[in-house]
Amino acid sequence: MGQVTLSFDNGPDPVVTDRVLDVLARRDLKASFFAVGDRLADPAAGRALVRAREAGHLIGNHTFTHGLPLGEDLRADAVEQEIIATERALAQLGLTTRLFRPHGKGGQLGPHLLSRAARDYLAAEHYTCVMWNCVPGDWRDEAGWVDTALAACAREPETLVVLHDYVASTAANLDRFCGALLEAGHSIRQAFPRSCLPMRDGIATSALVAMVA
Ligand SMILES: [Zn+2]
Secondary structure: OOEEEEEEEEEOOOOHHHHHHHHHHHOOOOOEEEEOHHHHHOHHHHHHHHHHHHOOOEEEEOOOOOOOOHHHOOOOOHHHHHHHHHHHHHHOOOOOOOEEOOOOHHHOOOOOOEOHHHHHHHHHOOOEEOOOOEOOOOOOOOOOHHHHHHHHHHHOOEEEEEEEOOOHHHHHHHHHHHHHHHHOOOEEEOOOOHHHOOEEOOEEOHHHHHHEO
16 A cells, blocks of 8 residues: 655635645645745735645745746746745745745646756755656546546555645545545655655756756
8 A cells, every 4th residue: 555645736725725724634634735926916825825834734836827837938037937936925924945846738747847947946945846646637627536546546656646726626525535545545644755856955866857958
């Protein structure tokens, strides 16, 4: 039976993030929330993220606009606009993080994820890059993602699942998913599988090369 780590991307959302937090609290589970910076302009969303931190969840930076993947973003100031801007938005809530998760192409791993400038900034700032090995598509398969994710968790000894805390149906199905994982004998932990961390505290592994344009 495997170890499963839950992560929630693209929030915070003023309604759904709180629902996700309620489910995790009832089950006494800890997870991670990778926030999109421009969502923090909504004070209720910001409060939800602060609640997540206070409950012991990890907070990560998931770019400011979730626009072009950084490996395809040709703006000279993309690092400033996407990573540093999110650091500032988090700081206004009293939050800091050295976890970064890139995005792009529905969760495919590849050189679209990071630019060299982004890699260099993240390394200099001692970031840990948190990738994934399970993207069950909760935003497009609202009924089926639970079974997709359960099958993935049955195949791997360590699974880092990406879900989305702006999708209402994800929150609605989360308790059922967690229950099924535990019933299948998996344990749910907060720690990330090492294989999903191509950079740790600014130090890149050989796996990072394939994720930089
Ligand atoms: Zn995302």
